[in-house]
Amino acid sequence: MKILIPVDGSANAQRAVDYVINNIATLKDAPQLLLLNVQWNVAAGNVKLFIDQATIDGYYREQGAAALQAARAALDAAALPYQYHISVGTPAEAIARYADEQAVDQIVMGRQGQGGLQALLLGSVVHKVLHLTSRPVLLVK
Known part of the structure; x- marks a missing residue:
């Protein structure tokens, strides 16, 4: 079994990780755990005219x-x-x-991420994931 846990550094994402840790013993076989962090693309528009790709890639790695x-x-x-x-x-x-x-069997995620004004403007990531995937999604409060 493969379990994907999207992580954005928020307390809600950490609760999803903790949930998996605390409930892993209930599974028949040990799952393959995959953590995923997604960085917003900052290299849009004319950014690449002022910052080279290596610097941008380093920023993504550091933030991730x-x-x-x-x-x-x-x-x-x-x-x-x-x-x-x-x-x-x-x-x-x-x-x-x-x-x-990755052909995951389940996505386990916190019910909301870093949110705030960004969530109001861009919509809930959880809501969009639920509509974009046919994979089972477990939301952790």
């Missing part, structure tokens, strides 16, 4: 690693193996695409 840090630490402390990936794009589309590419 920071967002994944708590989730990775929790999984390491629980001695659970996992893989992680940092993607660039629109979060909901990237989550649905990665779930399909």
Whole structure:
């Protein structure tokens, strides 16, 4: 079984990681855990005229690693193996695409991410994932 856990560094995303850790013993076989962080594409428009691609890629890696840090630490402390990936794009589309590419059996995610004004303007990532994927999605409060 493959379980995808999208992580954005929020408390809600961490609750999803903690839920998986606390309930993994209920599964018959140990699942393959996949962490995914999606970075918004900042290299739009004329940005590339002023900042080179290597700097932009470094920014994505740095921000993604920071967002994944708590989730990775929790999984390491629980001695659970996992893989992680940092993607660039629109979060909901990237989550649905990665779930399909990796043929995951379930997506486990917090009911909302970093939210706030961004969620009001862009819509809920969770809501969009639910509409974009045919994979089972478990929402953790």
